[in-house]
Amino acid sequence: MKILHFHIVTLFPEIFDSFLRTSLVGKAVTAGLISVEMVNPRDFAVDKHRTVDDTPFGGGEGMLLKAPVVVEAIESIDDGDRRCHRVLLTPQGRLLDQRQVTRWVHGSKHLVLVCGRYEGLDERVLAFVDEEVSVGDFVLNGGEVAAMAVVDAASRLVPGVLGNAASAHNETHQGGLLEYPQFTRPRAYRGKGVPEVLLSGDHQRIQRWRRQQRLVRTRDRRPDLWRAFRCSADDAELLSEVITSEENDGKQTRPNSGSTATSGTYIALVHHPVYDRDGRIVTTALTNLDLHDIARASCTYGLASYFVVTPLQSQQELAQRILGHWQKGHGARYHARRAEALSRVRVVATIQNAVESIAETEGRTPMVVATTAARRQGQIGFEGLTRMLGGDQPLLLLLGTGWGLSQEILDQSDKVLCPIEGPTHYNHLSVRCAAAIILDRLLGVREEH
Numbered sequence: 226m227k228i229l230h231f232h233i234v235t236l237f238p239e240i241f242d243s244f245l246r247t248s249l250v251g252k253a254v255t256a257g258l259i260s261v262e263m264v265n266p267r268d269f270a271v272d273k274h275r276t277v278d279d280t281p282f283g284g285g286e287g288m289l290l291k292a293p294v295v296v297e298a299i300e301s302i303d304d305g306d307r308r309c310h311r312v313l314l315t316p317q318g319r320l321l322d323q324r325q326v327t328r329w330v331h332g333s334k335h336l337v338l339v340c341g342r343y344e345g346l347d348e349r350v351l352a353f354v355d356e357e358v359s360v361g362d363f364v365l366n367g368g369e370v371a372a373m374a375v376v377d378a379a380s381r382l383v384p385g386v387l388g389n390a391a392s393a394h395n396e397t398h399q400g401g402l403l404e405y406p407q408f409t410r411p412r413a414y415r416g417k418g419v420p421e422v423l424l425s426g427d428h429q430r431i432q433r434w435r436r437q438q439r440l441v442r443t444r445d446r447r448p449d450l451w452r453a454f455r456c457s458a459d460d461a462e463l464l465s466e467v468i469t470s471e472e473n474d475g476k477q478t479r480p481n482s483g484s485t486a487t488s489g490t491y492i493a494l495v496h497h498p499v500y501d502r503d504g505r506i507v508t509t510a511l512t513n514l515d516l517h518d519i520a521r522a523s524c525t526y527g528l529a530s531y532f533v534v535t536p537l538q539s540q541q542e543l544a545q546r547i548l549g550h551w552q553k554g555h556g557a558r559y560h561a562r563r564a565e566a567l568s569r570v571r572v573v574a575t576i577q578n579a580v581e582s583i584a585e586t587e588g589r590t591p592m593v594v595a596t597t598a599a600r601r602q603g604q605i606g607f608e609g610l611t612r613m614l615g616g617d618q619p620l621l622l623l624l625g626t627g628w629g630l631s632q633e634i635l636d637q638s639d640k641v642l643c644p645i646e647g648p649t650h651y652n653h654l655s656v657r658c659a660a661a662i663i664l665d666r667l668l669g670v671r672e673e674h
């Protein structure tokens with residue numbers, strides 16, 4: 226039987242009293258599956274006042290925990306050859322996650338949790354711990370609450386602590402995914418029901434639905450976890466089913482972007498009418514790079530759709546074949562995120578078709594804003610356009626391929642956006658670079674300083 230021993234170095238052992246007697250942790254202690262021992266640095270103070278803190282060298286506010294009392298408390302826990310794994314809880318540590326907790330439970334029998342207190346700790350203590358960990362980007366009065374979080378999260382992974390071994394398995398963050406939604410009686414509550422599949426009794430369908438929910442929730446709520454998650458072929462297939470049904474429902478792929486400025490924003494890559502190098506109006510060929518990269522940018526900035534405008538049937542078919550490969554074929558199984566991005570692409574024959582499609586979805590004709598690399602009178606700036614986003618009127622941004630959109634399109638558009646310019650005379654950005662820069666200027670999240 227695995228027993229996990231915690232040793233908590235704290236000046237306030239009494240904080241843990243009711244925590245260690247209550248609920249699952251209390252049961253785990255009673256069942257002998259975990260043990261928790263308190264070690265008080267004050268017991269290692271040598272002066273008659275049992276001093277544990279002192280003022281900082283160099284001056285400054287507050288008191289610091291003294292190195293000798295903490296280090297000696299930590300070292301007292303080792304027993305002969307037994308050198309325990311030592312974790313210092315501090316807001317300056319690495320952010321704790323489920324993977325780290327799992328590693329501790331599997332890798333250690335004895336875990337030392339050192340709780341900082343007061344305004345800080347003599348820096349030299351760090352040489353006597355194995356790692357520094359924070360439980361979140363906020364400052365607690367000390368490490369005790371953080372240590373409780375570690376004991377709580379770790380003990381539920383000790384075999385036998387949770388009644389049903391499977392329940393630790395499906396939980397949030399296990400396997401890098403959030404948990405699926407759960408429901409219990411009553412079946413209807415304040416007009417809200419329970420998903421039909423959960424009442425179907427079809428175990429296989431329920432399992433599939435739950436896995437799908439975990440994937441979609443993680444994708445929509447926690448981009449950080451989603452980026453790190455490795456989608457298996459089965460997961461990619463489950464996800465592509467969801468994407469297709471979201472599309473059929475006319476829903477945004479990311480439900481939580483529905484109310485932002487991006488939800489009514491569209492982009493179109495125009496292959497006709499555009500200029501060639503000699504100023505003639507031509508139809509350009511589509512490229513795989515533009516298809517993928519602008520789809521990825523559109524997805525990143527939460528655009529509703531990305532229109533590829535070409536009147537040539539052979540080019541439309543080519544676009545559909547590429548999209549099919551990544552959305553339904555081998556590509557979808559191999560790369561679910563690419564399928565998600567490409568699901569936003571719509572192939573249309575004319576700009577007018579794109580405008581009509583948006584009007585049908587949004588119930589309002591979009592404001593059409595053309596882009597160009599040239600300066601001309603009356604262009605709207607990025608700030609001006611940003612201010613117009615998020616209102617009632619949808620926006621369609623037109624990007625020209627080749628040597629740019631025809632004069633006729635510029636004249637017919639509601640507005641023409643200022644060119645993107647660098648500090649040099651050279652101005653030959655690829656259309657996909659321009660798309661990314663424009664989207665970031667209009668919709669990018671700016672760090673606060």
Ligand code: ADE
Pocket residue numbers: 314315316341358359360361362363364365366367368371
């Ligand atoms: N001590 C104070 N704040 C803390 C935090 N966020 N995580 C771990 N220990 C802490």
